[in-house]
Amino acid sequence: MVAGPLPVxxxxxxxxxxxxxxxxxxxxxxxxxxxxxxxxxxxTTLPRFDVMAALYxxxxxxxxxxLSRFLLVSNGNxxxxxxxxxxxxxVARARRNxxxxxxMVRLTxxxxxxxxxxxxxxxxxxxxxxxxxxxxxxxxxxxxxxxxRSNWEGRE
Amino acid sequence: MVAGPLPVxxxxxxxxxxxxxxxxxxxxxxxxxxxxxxxxxxxTTLPRFDVMAALYxxxxxxxxxxLSRFLLVSNGNxxxxxxxxxxxxxVARARRNxxxxxxMVRLTxxxxxxxxxxxxxxxxxxxxxxxxxxxxxxxxxxxxxxxxRSNWEGRE
DNA sequence: GCAATATATTTCAAGCTTAAAGTTTTATGT
DNA sequence: ACATAAAACTTTAAGCTTGAAATATATTGC
Numbered sequence: 625m626v627a628g629p630l631p632v633x634x635x636x637x638x639x640x641x642x643x644x645x646x647x648x649x650x651x652x653x654x655x656x657x658x659x660x661x662x663x664x665x666x667x668t669t670l671p672r673f674d675v676m677a678a679l680y681x682x683x684x685x686x687x688x689x690x691l692s693r694f695l696l697v698s699n700g701n702x703x704x705x706x707x708x709x710x711x712x713x714x715v716a717r718a719r720r721n722x723x724x725x726x727x728m729v730r731l732t733x734x735x736x737x738x739x740x741x742x743x744x745x746x747x748x749x750x751x752x753x754x755x756x757x758x759x760x761x762x763x764x765x766x767x768x769x770x771x772x773r774s775n776w777e778g779r780e
Numbered sequence: 781m782v783a784g785p786l787p788v789x790x791x792x793x794x795x796x797x798x799x800x801x802x803x804x805x806x807x808x809x810x811x812x813x814x815x816x817x818x819x820x821x822x823x824t825t826l827p828r829f830d831v832m833a834a835l836y837x838x839x840x841x842x843x844x845x846x847l848s849r850f851l852l853v854s855n856g857n858x859x860x861x862x863x864x865x866x867x868x869x870x871v872a873r874a875r876r877n878x879x880x881x882x883x884m885v886r887l888t889x890x891x892x893x894x895x896x897x898x899x900x901x902x903x904x905x906x907x908x909x910x911x912x913x914x915x916x917x918x919x920x921x922x923x924x925x926x927x928x929r930s931n932w933e934g935r936e
Numbered sequence: 937g938c939a940a941t942a943t944a945t946t947t948c949a950a951g952c953t954t955a956a957a958g959t960t961t962t963a964t965g966t
Numbered sequence: 967a968c969a970t971a972a973a974a975c976t977t978t979a980a981g982c983t984t985g986a987a988a989t990a991t992a993t994t995g996c
Contacts, residue, residue: 639918640910641903644810646925651807652852654800659954671982688945696808701983703946708981725944725991747797754796761924762795768917769802815984827952844975854954859976861952881961881974 654753661749666742671697671705673746676714676731676739685718685728714738810909817905822898827853827861829902832870832887832895841874841884870894 659670678694679686686694692702706729709715714735717727731739754762815826834850835842842850848858862885865871870891873883887895910918 637903637907639915639922640913641906643913643918643922643925644906644910646922647803647807648811649852650925651803655804656852656954663955669981689943696805696812697982698984699945700947700985704982723944723992727945747793750797750800751793754800757796757799757924759795762799765921765924766795766799766802768913768921769799769806812984819985825951845973853952855975856955856977857953864951879962879974883975 654750657753658746658749661745662742665745668742671701672709672714673739673742675702675705675709676735677743679715679729679731680736680739680743683730685730687726688729689726691729709735810906813909814902814905817901818898821901824898827857828865828870829895829898831858831861831865832891833899835871835885835887836892836895836899839886841886843882844885845882847885865891 655670662668662670662673674695675691678691682690688699688702688706691706692699695702706715706717710717714732715729716732717729719727757765811826818824818826818829830851831847834847838846844855844858844862847862848855851858862871862873866873870888871885872888873885875883913921
């Protein structure tokens, strides 16, 4: 839910609802800007970038299910994105001896080089887009969100 | 970009990158949970809910372009969602005398009743999902995100 | 060994999303 | 009036996303 300018009525629990709305609006705003820049400057997309970022940090490769879990998206979704990256020569699937159901997905050399370039620009963009958040606030916010995450992950 | 558990290397500007990653992971986690519950409990979707939430607060109706701007999504996107809501009888397009390019989009009575029910559940879910965030932290976080937003909106 | 079960992945249908191109209507300049 | 531009919206193509069904391989119980 992306309710906007108009205020959420006050009442018990409304502070959390308001927080959620702000959180979602902030991330959507930044996400939209990143998506646009990735398209314009590198002719790629955020999901492709996400997959490549995950693989960049796993030189040994990842299983499809690892990617899916890590990126918080469904299995079938990853299949399509990886398919397209493979057809573009940025990613490769390597058959495994042990288990013929699975394959290790890795960046190709080209993919790795490509990602390094894009990631550098990406980091600059984030610095720019979040430039008004002081380093101090950034650390404090990060801390709150981290504790939220660990609380969450202890769920169910 | 939804980088996860592994830490972002330290360096200048890395605090903001880390913040962005946490922000995105938090919102995606909550969003996924909301989407699933909306589907399971009310057989609807987050985009439909977003549109209805916007219309609920505008009894006089909204133009398509208002919806698009407000929800931070593209024009064409809104067209499709509203089309489906109309075909479900939850929303109506009212021709306007003044300008034949536009129409006012409103909730029908059924749509309004339906939204009220779902919104109540939604607010409860948010309270639950963000339950571990203290009201105090919630207000502080909201404040930071709000100032981020106003900074952002002064851009370009 | 072999049936039953579990795991890993892909396929599928439906819907969401965007950017770009197209349509219709309104506003503007002369 | 009338051509031109602007505005509001829809359509389209491509890609993303999910949940569910299908496929293929591995593991487990007997």
